[in-house]
Ligand code: SF4
Ligand code: SF4
């Protein structure tokens with residue numbers, strides 16, 4: 001699949017935003033964070049909502065006819081994209097009631113608890129829907145996997161945790177954020193490695209099943225057009241296999257290994273600069289990871305354009 | 311009703327007349343126009359609802375060239391419809407035709423991603439999704455003579471490789487020919503249950519490959535030919 005930069009931006013930014021907000025709210029509700037204040041609530045919450053909003057704006061950029069975007073809430077019952085949209089919009093009032101409750105009462109009231117739980121649920125559910133948009137497509141074997149939504153959830157939580165650490169530092173006594181970050185990075189990295197191994201397996205469709213000639217060799221002679229059209233541009237993206245190992249390794253290093261190293265250094269030295277570098281590396285790594293998620297995805301329509309398998 | 315097409319891979323000669331007729335009819339039809347990009351430039355491309363690809367099946371000398379026209383197969387389990395967030399994509403209950411409401415589509419491409427058969431193309435100019443309508447604006451048009459109430463591709467095909475009809479009616483031509491010739495589904499393993507069926511080529515004799523002759527046998531053959539005259 002041809003990676004669209006707006007979609008990469010959208011999923012990485014809003015994933016980090018939902019992850020950050022969910023961890024922040026959970027920590028406040030469980031009493032693990034210090035009493036809500038500027039650095040411990042307003043600033044990280046502002047960054048989270050900023051990232052989510054930035055992501056949602058980016059996501060409308062890849063629509064060819066954005067004036068109809070408001071209609072996307074219509075098919076909540078069948079479409080994961082519609083569900084994602086509905087939940088993403090419900091998220092704002094929930095988060096506003098939560099933050100407003102804190103602002104008014106300054107402490108955890110039942111209103112704050114209820115809206116906080118709703119915020120966490122809606123944020124994680126939105127991430128899950130994003131993953132399911134891809135996982136529900138039978139046409140793309142590399143996406144049609146339970147690991148797809150798992151990866152989206154874990155990478156969102158992981159990037160949220162690293163951002164939280166960079167914003168509040170290691171100042172929370174009840175929970176040591178550097179260790180939480182390392183734990184989440186470890187789990188997310190394992191799930192991503194499992195994904196890389198899983199997509200190495202061939203799928204059941206081939207040029208034979210696509211053309212109905214299951215008992216003979218089939219070769220494409222002519223695509224029937226002289227210049228690439230929509231199908232070629234959207235679905236046929238050829239990643240040079242020689243670069244694949246290098247790109248995957250780079251993504252793993254930037255997204256997981258380098259951030260853990262810098263967080264380790266931060267835990268030892270207390271230098272804030274390390275967490276900033278960790279965030280920068282992680283975001284670059286996640287953008288590359290998301291790019292690979294598209295570049296490695298092989299839609300079955302490729303079979304009609306001459307590929308023997310997907 | 312379950313309307314759809316039967317396409318005969320035995321007789322299709324890959325002339326692209328069906329695709330051209332489709333483009334001509336539909337560019338001014340209900341979902342038109344079907345925009346072109348750089349139509350007079352170096353790399354002309356555009357929106358087509360039907361594309362013909364050509365394959366070689368089997369190995370020489372027992373090989374066959376097969377032309378495969380593909381448009382929307384009006385699947386019974388059409389994931390292109392369920393993934394659509396706006397409700398622009400829908401499948402009609404009365405005849406099973408899958409359509410895109412151009413006034414609702416937001417151009418997100420998700421339905422094209424969900425279609426295994428490459429049957430949907432985003433119109434680069436209009437920003438909306440285009441696909442085969444089974445010429446819904448012909449087949450029900452009572453101003454047309456009854457014989458012309460068929461999709462443009464079917465009327466046009468010079469080799470009669472395309473048949474249109476109701477698969478719910480066991481006595482319709484499409485049902486009969488599908489039974490008789492063993493009409494097949496494309497990529498049945500994905501479970502979309504396409505309505506359109508493809509008839510396999512009839513198996514013929516393999517054409518003998520050209521013999522490589524030595525000088526001696528060539529001379530002998532020539533002598534034999536001369537003598538027999
Ligand atoms: S062929 Fe593609 S566009 Fe047509 S109904 Fe099937 S899945 Fe949908
Ligand atoms: S491109 Fe249009 S028809 Fe297709 S899923 Fe998006 S809104 Fe629906």
Ligand code: SF4
Nearest residue numbers: 322323325326328467
């Ligand atoms: S018009 Fe008929 S013969 Fe020509 S490509 Fe189409 S189906 Fe084949």
